[in-house]
Amino acid sequence: MERLRVTLWRVASLMFVGFATPSGAEEKTFNMTKGVTEISGKVYDLHMLIFYICCAIALVVFGAMFYSMYHHRKSKGAVAAHFHESTKVEVVWTVIPIIILVLMAIPATKTLVAMEDTSQSDLTVKITGSQWKWHYSYFNEDVEFYSLLATSQKEIDGIEEKGAHYLLEVDNPLVLPINRKVRFLLTSDDVIHSWWVPAFAVKKDTIPGFINEAWTRIDEPGVYRGQCAELCGRAHGFMPVVVHAMKEDEYDQWLVAKKEEVAKAKQEAAASLTATLSKDELMTLGEKIYLERCAVCHQASGAGIPGAFPAITGSKVATGDAPTHIDIVVNGRPGTAMQAFSNQLTEKEIAAVVTYQRNGLGNNTGDLIQASDVNAIKSAMSPDSKEGA
Known part of the structure; x- marks a missing residue:
């Protein structure tokens, strides 16, 4: 009887948690x-x-x-x-x-x-879901960037101790001002994702070929975390959302600095088209890009996932014709999970990751790909070049 009484009391406590715990740890746990x-x-x-x-x-x-x-x-x-x-x-x-x-x-x-009601907004941000990352674009500000999971592979594999924000940390958080109405336009590059931040009460699906709308007005500065709430594929659990809400003057300063950063990155990308990098430089940068962008599908070892994602090690693409390899990374493969990276990575980054795939992960072709090689492939595929031909 005593055990039954205790069990009933616990059930009642959970049912009436809204009455019993108006605030505090229990409310955060159960409500x-x-x-x-x-x-x-x-x-x-x-x-x-x-x-x-x-x-x-x-x-x-x-x-x-x-x-x-x-x-x-x-x-x-x-x-x-x-x-x-x-x-x-x-x-x-x-x-x-x-x-x-x-x-x-x-x-x-x-x-x-x-x-x-998304009317009368002060700021519009386009959110695009992609395997498996978020792309943020600020309307009329010439600022856009990708936001990727920042948790290290060693933490995921259990080699290192998991951090306080395990699987809920990114390299580039979405930055928003408080006390301003922010309108979100949400879509997807590939499959259905769902952008969800509980603290904002915003949860919207991102659907390929369709645009959803949502909005928020944040009252308090801080860092707010969420994640993809739609089962979107193998790396669904590695697609967090992090929003850094700033005071209005701090946000304006960040926006100016971000514009300068974007402009500088464009200048560096243009300069890299005529630069020649050594094998060590290409391999170091290529490994970094591969672990950030490619390992989620092809594995850090390059072994891939049989039946789902092909291996890089010993593959016909990574050991075959170099221009074909570059073209696949630049333009993707329609009808497969291989997405195009032409707008996600610079020519220098694509050159580095292709070089790494061809000379690392068990491969050894000896090919060194430069940014100019990638630019030649992209130029050949552009509409202007086709019209000229």
């Missing part, structure tokens, strides 16, 4: 959080309202059921009534639920309408 936006607060309040209504309904229904079972039990000589229908009872148990549903629908509809 929704209020988040850091006005909408997330409305969603939380709506959630708690519906929860209270459900608890009240459960109390009435189960209370009446247990009362009837106890006071009208057979041992007290109770005799069951015999009847087939009661118009009054049917009207009551139809009308009352309708009234309850209408009362629940009013605040729910208001919240849903507010969540979908």
Whole structure:
């Protein structure tokens, strides 16, 4: 009996956690959080309202059921009534639920309408899901970048101790200002992903060929984490979302610095087209790019995943014709999981990773690919070159 009593108490505690723990660690464990936006607060309040209504309904229904079972039990000589229908009872148990549903629908509809209102935004960010990373593009600011998982492969493999933000850390977080309405346009390059940040109460699917909309206005500066909430493939669990919310003046300073960084990167990319790198330089950079961009499919060892992703080690592509290898990395392979990296990596980075694949991971072709070789392949595939031909 004592064990039964303890079990029932624990169940009741979980059911009524909204009453028992208005704040604190237990609420974060068992209940929704209020988040850091006005909408997330409305969603939380709506959630708690519906929860209270459900608890009240459960109390009435189960209370009446247990009362009837106890006071009208057979041992007290109770005799069951015999009847087939009661118009009054049917009207009551139809009308009352309708009234309850209408009362629940009013605040729910208001919240849903507010969540979908993306008008009068101060900033627009395009979010593109891709295997398995996020691409952020700031409208009218000439700033865009990819955001990749920053957790090391050694942590994932269990060689090193897992960090505090294991699988929830990226190299380039999305940076947003507080107190400004930010509109999100969401789409995908390949399969369906889902951009989700619980603290904002924003969760939207990114669908190839389709654009979804969402918005947020962050009230408090800080770092907020989420992840892809759609089972999008093998590396679904390695696609985190990190948003760094800054004060408005700090954000403006960051934006200026980011524009300068982007402009400098473009100048360096242009200069690299005429540069010749040594094998050591290409292999060092190539290994870094490979581990960041390629290892998730082809494995860090180059062994691939049989039946899903081909091996690099000993492959006909990595040991065959170099221009064909470059073309596959630049343009991808339609109909397969091999995506195009022409807009994701610079010519120098593509040259380095192709060199690494051809001279590392068990391969040894001796080929050194330069940025000019990659640029020649890209130029040959451009619309202008085709028209000229």
